Amino acid sequence: xxxxxxxxxxxxxxxxxxxxxxxxxxxxxxxxxxxxxxxxxxxxxxxxxxxxxxxxxxxxxxxxxxxxxxxxxxxxxxxxxxxxxxxxxxxxxxxxxxxxxxxxxxxxxxxxxxxxxxxxxxxxxxxxxxxxxxxxxxxxxxxxxxxxxxxxxxxxxxxxxxxxxxxxxxxxxxxxxxxxxxxxxxxxxxxxxxxxxxxxxxxxxxxxxxxxxxxxxxxxxxxxxxxxxxxxxxxxxxxxxxxxxxxxxxxxxx
Numbered sequence: 001x002x003x004x005x006x007x008x009x010x011x012x013x014x015x016x017x018x019x020x021x022x023x024x025x026x027x028x029x030x031x032x033x034x035x036x037x038x039x040x041x042x043x044x045x046x047x048x049x050x051x052x053x054x055x056x057x058x059x060x061x062x063x064x065x066x067x068x069x070x071x072x073x074x075x076x077x078x079x080x081x082x083x084x085x086x087x088x089x090x091x092x093x094x095x096x097x098x099x100x101x102x103x104x105x106x107x108x109x110x111x112x113x114x115x116x117x118x119x120x121x122x123x124x125x126x127x128x129x130x131x132x133x134x135x136x137x138x139x140x141x142x143x144x145x146x147x148x149x150x151x152x153x154x155x156x157x158x159x160x161x162x163x164x165x166x167x168x169x170x171x172x173x174x175x176x177x178x179x180x181x182x183x184x185x186x187x188x189x190x191x192x193x194x195x196x197x198x199x200x201x202x203x204x205x206x207x208x209x210x211x212x213x214x215x216x217x218x219x220x221x222x223x224x225x226x227x228x229x230x231x232x233x234x235x236x237x238x239x240x241x242x243x244x245x246x247x248x249x250x251x252x253x254x
Contacts, residue, residue: 011056012049012122014115019043019060019069020107022093031083033091036107045069047108049122054130056123058082058094060108070096070106077123090116 018041025031046066048059058072072094074081083093091109110116 006053008050008052010048010050011126012047012118014047014110014119015063016111016115017045017047017060018109018111019045020109022105022107030086031093031107033085033088033107033109036091038109041109043069047119049119049126051126054133056126060096070098072096074123077127082123084120089113092116092119 020036020038021042022031022036043060044063046061046063048061050057050059054075056074056077058074060069060071061067062069072081078084081095085091085093085107088109090111090113091107093105093107095103095105097103110119
């Protein structure tokens, strides 16, 4: 079922590739492109690298019709399915297979070194991804095999949370707001709602105080203050205010 859900993705496409018949390997030193007839390729066409699941496929197709000429399944890189030659970076040896299980080794080459570089990097990136997926799958299996922790609450178990320094009770009176921007702030009234009236200041004038009128100047010698003092001492009895006005009147009639 998992294999049916896998889809094929294209990793690389190169429009020009040459295919060569190669002689059997003479020794364990590797293949040499100089042993091939590089100026007489046996087939030319288009190369596509696709992937389905963990397996990559190197497909040789006709440039015009897209008909498949041969394909090489790659399960590991570097590996026996794809090998580099010892004397060039533009040529490779791949193992092609048909549907019956038969296989053969052929040589492929690119005219441009950039195409050969892209071919090599596409295979490296794919199998790097395969390795990462395998490690993730392995770690997931190990996690599933471990005993799971029971972090649920037991019956009757409680926890206590402490959130900051919050002490406000539900329904409590809010604190008075302070005025901002230099405005006046109103203080709350005293307990009981009574307001005390402050006593009058000592600087208030007494209502029954009478300022005496100015004393007129006398035509005789001496000051009126001296006359007032003389008459005041010679009449020790009686009202001082009544004597004062009578004395002034007599003085003026003389």
